[in-house]
Amino acid sequence: MDIIISHLPYLGTWISAMNGIPKEYGIEVFIEYGNDYFWKYTIKELMDGRTGKLSIHGPFCQINLAAKDCNWQDVLETYKWSFDCCNKYNAVHCVCHPHAAMPDYEGFQLIDNQKLAVERVNKLNEIAKSQGVEMLVENMPYPTLVLQQDDFVNYLKPIEDIQFLIDVGHAMLHNWDITKLLADLGDRIRAYHVHENFRDADSHLKVGEGPLDWKQFFSDYKKYSPEARLVLEYMHGPIDSIIENIALVKSYL
């Protein structure tokens, strides 16, 4: 099982602080927040001598796969670029957001938007596979969800090639039944975004800072998806506090 630390607390200029992360832990970067030059040199430095894995969070800024007016051709191009980056830098997965905020327009039908999102996710996954990239579909945090728990599982699980990243904080924000979710998706869950909140906002707190029963979560984790990567996607550092938190995570394992 790999432990990976998200770039979330170190956006922009601060990314170089991630050099302070012990080499046995991996790094997940938000690939859309840098150009080619930036990633060439940043990843070279961050991954130098690192035994932990690199993973990539795919693009999602100003992208809504559930929206009719999604810039689909541009989205395809930015995903292809992201998959190229996965291959160039040996990333183990690329995270995909299946939708953004609930679309709102005259004549809106939820089912149409759900189908559109699933169709596009499927297309992106086909491209990922053709490029040899493992794309993972994440559950979302928005106030109203295009894909609630049942729809997320019922629409996406039947597509056998699709693999998942479960964001634990997003699941608890919407009071999803996490035990059932892990049982339903099993080892199709290839990674988790690990963080929590007080069910009031997507605050990306560290394990133990909120109310989640982590003992239960890790018991389910070990039962249903024991090989899945754990990406600690925390809002804040510093690195010392994240390292300290990893010790807590390990104690559950």
Next chain:
Amino acid sequence: MSNIVISSSAFLAFNIVNMVKLPRELGIEVLIENANDYVWQHALQELVVDRPSEFTIHGPFLYMNLASIDCEFDQVIENYKWTFNYYNKYGAKHVVLHPHGFISNPQEETNEARKTRCLERINKLAELACQFGVNLLVENMCYPYIVFDQEAYVDIFNQIPSVNSLIDVGHCLIKSWDIPKLLKDLGSRINAFHIDDNYGPNQKDIHLKLGVGVLDYQEFFDAYNLYCPNSRLVLEYLGVSVEEIVDSANLVKTLVK
């Protein structure tokens, strides 16, 4: 009245979309290396097109040390061509260049050798800027070791006439530069400022709002109004809200003549 521009430093990554909440009479400066083409094309379409205020670009600087013998300068050139294309596509007013980066071992070679290397590379980027029709501005740095002290920094603009200056006021504070003298010496060669504050000599470069740190902003604006009253004022803050930025811009408006 001077143009007031807001840096994307307070709106990193997915927060870039929140710049749409800024009043449209305030301009926008983006840290261009901090996003890919998809993000910029869609963000700039919304933020910049038909905006009645100015758009400016902070050029790339991470992992790019013009003073270093190891700098892969051909790659830097390509990165600046990419940047200059955005300048032209969206009608930007300037691109900011860092003349060098952090130097970990100052004793490794003489400052003269580093200065010569920096000037040679700035000159090449300046030539490229001329080819693209770009207004390239060289910023003053605040690393513990700097290649250009105040006097040498002023001399850059004698040596390379096609570039102009962007003065980062916070960086001046950290390096104890004489700000009124600097503004007097460079005058209209100062095309823009980065406005930010901090706790002064040898302290951290924390990009506080104007008035929160030790900057004597009355003295600064007296010199500004006297020597370079048409220079652009880019508020380059970290960790502040839209409301705080708007309040700060309103304060700045009261200080410029």
